[in-house]
């Protein structure tokens with residue numbers, strides 16, 4: 366066996382351990398994303414209800430201000446009526462008051478409706494917020510479990526990273542660079558055993574002379590087709 370090969374295989378084993386931990390971590394993050402997605406619709410509804418309730422309050426306040434203004438004007442008319450001297454003046458102010466009173470009554474009715482609607486919208490917003498809180502509470506146990514598992518996986522990930530680093534330190538620079546380059550384009554193994562007379566990754570035939578060099582441990586050869594570093598193990602490598 367080529368002296369560097371053993372080190373590369375150790376490094377690859379550490380990388381595969383790390384990959385496995387990363388996949389576990391990703392699965393947990395996917396679970397969190399799926400819980401978030403389950404809440405998202407309710408949150409959007411609650412937000413829309415909150416905005417509608419705020420608009421309801423604004424509308425009530427606007428109508429209230431209008432009614433207040435009309436009441437002030439009406440009070441002034443009343444004062445003018447008290448000071449009226451001629452019958453003609455009295456009659457004119459009287460009919461003006463009467464007209465204004467019906468306008469005011471209409472606006473007061475409108476204010477009453479706006480107040481009712483604002484209450485209704487506020488109740489709906491409260492209900493939507495309560496539904497979100499309920500859904501969040503229902504997810505709590507699952508989230509806590511995911512969180513605990515995430516912490517546990519994170520600890521293993523750090524250990525796997527440390528193991529990877531120390532395995533990488535024992536591989537010579539140029540070979541490590543070659544290995545890392547291969548790993549950046551291939552998801553899994555980049556140091557692959559021969560299968561009979563072919564590359565174990567892509568099954569392209571490897572010429573006899575190179576195979577015998579690989580078996581003799583003289584050469585760290587790559588597959589000409591897919592680029593993986595080939596080696597001969599005890600089973601797949603015999604002819």
Ligand SMILES: [Zn+2]
Nearest residue numbers: 564567588591
């Ligand atoms: Zn190949």
